[in-house]
Amino acid sequence: MRREELNFPVPATAPPDTLAAINLHVQAGTFPAVRGVDAVFGVGRFSAVIGPNGAGKSTLLRALLGLNSPESGAVYLFGRPLGSWSRPERSQALAYLAQGEGLPDATRVRDVVALGRGAGDWRFGLLPTRPWTEDDEAAVDSALNRTDTRRFEARKVSELSGGERQRVALARALAGQPRFLLLDEPTNHLDLAYALEVMRYLRCEVAGGLGVVAVLHDLNLAARADWLLLLHAGQVLAAGPPDEVLTPRNLLAAYGVHARVVRDADRLLVIPED
């Protein structure tokens, strides 16, 4: 699809207060996984990246974090090319929750969350990058409270359920007080209750000004986002609010599946046809 055929306006420059990809091309190995993607993710907004397996969602997410280098095009953070940010500046502004994020099993929950501050490595016998401060302690307390992990802060990771671990991983990411949080399938392997809980925590953070960009496979969870980016074969098939993107026509084009999209109260529901 050519840029001029996209059904949303492509900014000439990346707006401030955004994380933006402009005409981004990224190779995964030798494969052109992301091909000319334009996308603008805002702070205080819940954005979801959707699309079939192999569409390029994870590759795009990693490019937005600066973890892989684009072939061409660029990523802009707050209007500045990501490449011009120092590594510490970048990791302060952008947090990442990878797919199946591993946590140190033998470590206590509070110490895992403290790692999100990027300081106090002395706890693990490593040289500290800077002294631990009262602000660090307060940020850890706040992240534990906001994810309801405070009540098991003294337990070791090995003593937690999968859903509890995911909340601890979220707390660790939030402890760093990022401006954007990028998550790759954060509800994968979670039961319905835990999945909804993670969505609820993320919603609260968005209300507080965090920009969330989440790769989601469950379209009925994605329907709760403020803004969707639908990828197909490395390109943007559609972008916009859920009711503009989750249409039977787009779902057929992206997934090859006939689906009905119905509105129930204020929610969209995607119902695949057999």
Ligand SMILES: Nc1ncnc2c1ncn2[C@@H]1O[C@H](COP(=O)(O)OP(=O)(O)OP(=O)(O)O)[C@@H](O)[C@H]1O
């Ligand atoms: N190292 C690599 N070498 C070759 N091809 C790769 C490599 N990494 C990824 N790919 C290909 O790039 C494409 C995009 O992969 P990516 O993981 O970004 O897709 P995705 O949309 O996140 O998929 P999924 O939903 O299955 O996780 C896929 O076709 C994948 O096979």
